[in-house]
Amino acid sequence: MEGFWLWQLMGRLHPMVVHFPIALLIFGAFLELATIGKFHSKLRPGINLLVLAGAVSVLISAAFGFLLAAHEGVEGELLDLHRISGITAAVLSLAVLFLLNQVWKKNQTKSIKAYRAALFLTAIGVGVSGHFGASMTHGENFLSETFPWSDNLGKTENNFNLASYGSAELNPEQEMQLIGEVRTVLAHNCYKCHSGAKIEGELRLDEKEFVFKGGESGAILVPGNPDASEIIRRISLPKNHKDVMPSKGKHLSQEEIDLIGFWIAKGAPWPDGAAQKSVYRVAELAPRKPALPQSIPGLENxxxxxxxxxxxxxxxxxQPVVDDRTFLRRIYLDVVGLIPSPEDLEAFANDPDPDKRAIWLRRLLDRNADYATHWLTFWNDALRNDYTGTGYITNGRYNITDWLYKSLQSNKPYDAFVKELLNPNDASKGFIEGIRWRGTVNASQRTEMQAAQNVGQVILGLNLKCASCHDSFISDWKLEQAYAFANIFADTTLEVSRCEKPIGKLASTKILWEELGAIDSTAARTEKLRQLSEYLVQxxxxxxxxxxxxxxxxxxxxxxxxxxxxxxxxxxxxxxxxxxxxxxxxxxxxxxxxxxxxxxxxxxxxxxxxxxxxxxxxxxxxxxxxxxxRRRMTAEQFSDAVSQVFNPVFEGKDLKYNPNQLIPEQKNRIPYARASLVANNAFLTALGRPNREIVSTSRDSQASLLQALELTNGEKLNSVLQKAAEKWKENYREGPAIIAEVYSKALLRKPSKKESEIALAALGKDPDTAQLQDFFWAVVLLPEFQFVY
Known part of the structure; x- marks a missing residue:
C-alpha cells in the first residue's frame, strides 16, 4: 500500500474521523447513566444508535490511524501510547457491539452489566487515545501546562535588547550571548519539527552543522545578508501563508524575527561546541576559604x-545601626516569625549589657519551638511539603512535617538533614517519594526526572529543566547528564528521550559532578540513594x-x-x-x-x-x-502578627500539625494557631503563600492586586477585626486608651500628636465596634506594620 495516494488520503482523514467516536460514545455513555435501574427507557433507541455509530467509527478511526502512521513516517513514545490505547478502544468497541446485540436482540438481561462496563471503558479508552493524539499534534503539554502546579517549561519571557550589542563588531562575549538568545528562540519555536527528535523537510536547527546545511529546499541563511536568507522570508510571512514557519503553533514575534535577522546580519556566529570554551559562567565546585581582610575597629564580625x-x-x-525597636522587631520576625511585645521592648531597651543584641538573638535562637514553627514555612516552600493538595487526595504524596519540625527544633546539622532527605526513612521520604504524585507527565517530567530536578534545584541551586528534554541552551548541561542523574532515583534503567522521542540509548548512572564519587549503576535504588547522600554532603x-x-x-x-x-x-x-x-x-x-x-x-x-x-x-x-x-512580611508573619495584637486569625481547630512542644502546658488549647501550621487557604494564598505543588524558594515581596483586594475587601480579615473590635470594646472604654494600646502593641511605640488627633477624631471618646474595626484596619494596612525595616 505504500505510496498509493488513496491510502495516504484516507490516513490524513484520521484526525477528522476520530472526533466522531469521541463525541458519540461519551455522549452515549452519559445517557446510559440516566437509564440505570430502567434499561428499557425511552432513551434506549437513541442510546443504541449512538453506541452503534460510535463503536463502528472507532474501528474506522483505528484503520485510518494505521494508514496515517504508515504513510507519514511518524514515530515515538506518544505514537506508541496513542496506538495502544486506540487498539484497546477498538477491541472494546467490538465487545460493546457483541454485548449490545446479546441484550437487545437476544434479550439476555444478564449481559446488561457487562455491556455497560464495556461501554464506559470504551468511552474512557477513546478519550485517553484522543488525548495522546492531541498531544502529538498540539504538543505533549497542551493540557497539562494549564494546571496550577505545572512548571510551564515551554513558556519563556523574552527580554532581548538588540541595542545592547551596539553598532560595532561583536566581541566574543557578545557573540556568545547572541547565539544563546537565538538558540532560545529556535528551541521554543522550531525544535518540535526541526531537531534530532523530529525532522521535517530534512531540516534540523538544533546543531550548527545542520543549520548551515539547510533542508530539502537548500540553504536557509546567507551569513551577513538577512534579506537573502530563506529563514527570514519564511518567519516573516503572514500566518495563513502556505510557506510560513512555524507552520504550527504560535507565530514568531517581531522581536524574535528582528533578533534572528540581526544575528544573520552579524555573520550568523555559532561557535564550534567541542573546541569552544563554555559560553556560560560555571561556578567552582570545590570549597574555597579566602583569607579574611585586615581587622578594622568596630567591624569585629x-x-x-x-x-x-x-x-x-x-x-x-x-550607615549607623538601627535603633533598639527596629532591631528587636527585625530579629523577632527573622528568627521566630513573631513581633515582640511592648514588655519585650522595654526589657531590651533597659538592658545595660553592651552585648545585649547578641545575647537576645541567642535567646531567640534557643526558643526551639518558635524557631522551628517559623522556619518550617521556609522549608515547606522549598521541599514541597504541605498539608493538603492534589497528591494527598490521591495518596501519592507523603507529609514530612513531623520529621521537618523535629529536625528544626533539634537544630539537626545540615549535612544530616540532607542525607535523610536523599536517603530517606519513612518520616522523611516525602521529598523524594512525594514527587511521584504527579506521575509521568511526559518523558522530561517522569517521576525520576522530577526527583533529579527538585534535588538539583533545592540542594544544589541548579536548573536541570531544559536539559531534561534536550541539551540545555541556557547552560552546559547535556541531556544524557540529566538522565544519568535521574537514573539514580530509578528502579530500572531509563531510556533517554530527546524532546519526547526515545533515542534508543539507555542512560548511565552518575552524579552531575563525577569527581564527587561514582554511583554503582548495578545497585538497587535504595543503595544508589545512600551513595548519593554520602557523596553530596561531603x-x-x-x-x-x-x-x-x-x-x-x-x-x-x-x-x-x-x-x-x-x-x-x-x-x-x-x-x-x-x-x-x-x-x-x-x-x-x-x-x-x-x-x-x-x-x-x-x-x-x-x-x-x-x-x-x-x-x-x-x-x-x-x-x-x-x-x-526592605521587605514585606510573609503571609504567615502577617497572620501571626494580627493574631498577637488583635484577634486570632486561625485557632486550634485549624491546626494541621500541632506539636506538643509548641506550648506544653496548653497543648491543643493554644490561644491562636501559628499560620505555618495550618493548611493553605484563600487568605494565605492572597498574601503570597505558594500552593507547594512545585518547589518555591523565593516569595515576591512586592504587593499584588490580589493581596490589596484581600486586605481591603477580604472576608477573613474583616471577620477577624470585627471580633477584635468586640473584645477590645469590652476591655477598653475610652478612645485615647485604645489608641495608645494599639500603637504600643502593633508598632511598639507611642502615637505622635498628629496621629493621636486623627485617630481620636475617627474614634471619639466612646467608640462603637464599627469605628474600632475601621481603626484596626487602618493600622494593619500601615507599611510600618506590614514591612520588615
Missing part, C-alpha cells in the same frame, strides 16, 4: 570585613554549602549574594563572602542557627533597610549591594 571590602571597592559608606561539594548559606542570607537580608538563588552559576556580588561563609558553615558543624547568629550579629544586618522601586532592580546585572532590603 567577619561578615562585616568582607562587606567593608566590597563597600570600599564600590564607594559605599556605612565538604568537597562546595556548591551545596554555598547554596544553603545563600538561601539563609536572602531570607535575612532580602536579597541573595547570588540571584536567583536557584541559579548558583550566576555571578555573586561578593565571591569571597559567599565562599568564606560556606566553608565557615562546614567548619562549625553545618549549624544553621550559628549561621543565622553570625549574620544577625553583623553590623550590616543591623544597618537601615534599603528600599527599591521594583523587584527587577534586585535581579539586574548591575546590582550593587548596599544593605538589607
Amino acid at each position: 567577619p561578615v562585616d570585613l568582607w562587606v567593608n571590602s566590597y563597600f570600599e571597592e564600590n564607594g559605599i559608606s556605612w 565538604p568537597a561539594n562546595g556548591r551545596m554549602y554555598r547554596t544553603v548559606v545563600n538561601r539563609v542570607w536572602k531570607q535575612m537580608m532580602g536579597r541573595g549574594i547570588v540571584e536567583p538563588v536557584d541559579e548558583m552559576d550566576n555571578e555573586p556580588w561578593s565571591q569571597d563572602l559567599l565562599d568564606w561563609l560556606a566553608v565557615d558553615f562546614v567548619e562549625k558543624g553545618y549549624d544553621l542557627k550559628e549561621l543565622i547568629f553570625l549574620i544577625g550579629t553583623s553590623k550590616i544586618y543591623q544597618s537601615p533597610a534599603v528600599g527599591y522601586k521594583s523587584q527587577d532592580l534586585l535581579l539586574a546585572d548591575d546590582f550593587v549591594f548596599e544593605g538589607m532590603v
Whole structure:
C-alpha cells in the first residue's frame, strides 16, 4: 500500500474521523447513566444508535490511524501510547457491539452489566487515545501546562535588547550571548519539527552543522545578508501563508524575527561546541576559604570585613545601626516569625549589657519551638511539603512535617538533614517519594526526572529543566547528564528521550559532578540513594554549602549574594563572602542557627533597610549591594502578627500539625494557631503563600492586586477585626486608651500628636465596634506594620 495516494488520503482523514467516536460514545455513555435501574427507557433507541455509530467509527478511526502512521513516517513514545490505547478502544468497541446485540436482540438481561462496563471503558479508552493524539499534534503539554502546579517549561519571557550589542563588531562575549538568545528562540519555536527528535523537510536547527546545511529546499541563511536568507522570508510571512514557519503553533514575534535577522546580519556566529570554551559562567565546585581582610575597629564580625571590602571597592559608606525597636522587631520576625511585645521592648531597651543584641538573638535562637514553627514555612516552600493538595487526595504524596519540625527544633546539622532527605526513612521520604504524585507527565517530567530536578534545584541551586528534554541552551548541561542523574532515583534503567522521542540509548548512572564519587549503576535504588547522600554532603561539594548559606542570607537580608538563588552559576556580588561563609558553615558543624547568629550579629544586618522601586532592580546585572532590603512580611508573619495584637486569625481547630512542644502546658488549647501550621487557604494564598505543588524558594515581596483586594475587601480579615473590635470594646472604654494600646502593641511605640488627633477624631471618646474595626484596619494596612525595616 505504500505510496498509493488513496491510502495516504484516507490516513490524513484520521484526525477528522476520530472526533466522531469521541463525541458519540461519551455522549452515549452519559445517557446510559440516566437509564440505570430502567434499561428499557425511552432513551434506549437513541442510546443504541449512538453506541452503534460510535463503536463502528472507532474501528474506522483505528484503520485510518494505521494508514496515517504508515504513510507519514511518524514515530515515538506518544505514537506508541496513542496506538495502544486506540487498539484497546477498538477491541472494546467490538465487545460493546457483541454485548449490545446479546441484550437487545437476544434479550439476555444478564449481559446488561457487562455491556455497560464495556461501554464506559470504551468511552474512557477513546478519550485517553484522543488525548495522546492531541498531544502529538498540539504538543505533549497542551493540557497539562494549564494546571496550577505545572512548571510551564515551554513558556519563556523574552527580554532581548538588540541595542545592547551596539553598532560595532561583536566581541566574543557578545557573540556568545547572541547565539544563546537565538538558540532560545529556535528551541521554543522550531525544535518540535526541526531537531534530532523530529525532522521535517530534512531540516534540523538544533546543531550548527545542520543549520548551515539547510533542508530539502537548500540553504536557509546567507551569513551577513538577512534579506537573502530563506529563514527570514519564511518567519516573516503572514500566518495563513502556505510557506510560513512555524507552520504550527504560535507565530514568531517581531522581536524574535528582528533578533534572528540581526544575528544573520552579524555573520550568523555559532561557535564550534567541542573546541569552544563554555559560553556560560560555571561556578567552582570545590570549597574555597579566602583569607579574611585586615581587622578594622568596630567591624569585629567577619561578615562585616568582607562587606567593608566590597563597600570600599564600590564607594559605599556605612550607615549607623538601627535603633533598639527596629532591631528587636527585625530579629523577632527573622528568627521566630513573631513581633515582640511592648514588655519585650522595654526589657531590651533597659538592658545595660553592651552585648545585649547578641545575647537576645541567642535567646531567640534557643526558643526551639518558635524557631522551628517559623522556619518550617521556609522549608515547606522549598521541599514541597504541605498539608493538603492534589497528591494527598490521591495518596501519592507523603507529609514530612513531623520529621521537618523535629529536625528544626533539634537544630539537626545540615549535612544530616540532607542525607535523610536523599536517603530517606519513612518520616522523611516525602521529598523524594512525594514527587511521584504527579506521575509521568511526559518523558522530561517522569517521576525520576522530577526527583533529579527538585534535588538539583533545592540542594544544589541548579536548573536541570531544559536539559531534561534536550541539551540545555541556557547552560552546559547535556541531556544524557540529566538522565544519568535521574537514573539514580530509578528502579530500572531509563531510556533517554530527546524532546519526547526515545533515542534508543539507555542512560548511565552518575552524579552531575563525577569527581564527587561514582554511583554503582548495578545497585538497587535504595543503595544508589545512600551513595548519593554520602557523596553530596561531603565538604568537597562546595556548591551545596554555598547554596544553603545563600538561601539563609536572602531570607535575612532580602536579597541573595547570588540571584536567583536557584541559579548558583550566576555571578555573586561578593565571591569571597559567599565562599568564606560556606566553608565557615562546614567548619562549625553545618549549624544553621550559628549561621543565622553570625549574620544577625553583623553590623550590616543591623544597618537601615534599603528600599527599591521594583523587584527587577534586585535581579539586574548591575546590582550593587548596599544593605538589607526592605521587605514585606510573609503571609504567615502577617497572620501571626494580627493574631498577637488583635484577634486570632486561625485557632486550634485549624491546626494541621500541632506539636506538643509548641506550648506544653496548653497543648491543643493554644490561644491562636501559628499560620505555618495550618493548611493553605484563600487568605494565605492572597498574601503570597505558594500552593507547594512545585518547589518555591523565593516569595515576591512586592504587593499584588490580589493581596490589596484581600486586605481591603477580604472576608477573613474583616471577620477577624470585627471580633477584635468586640473584645477590645469590652476591655477598653475610652478612645485615647485604645489608641495608645494599639500603637504600643502593633508598632511598639507611642502615637505622635498628629496621629493621636486623627485617630481620636475617627474614634471619639466612646467608640462603637464599627469605628474600632475601621481603626484596626487602618493600622494593619500601615507599611510600618506590614514591612520588615
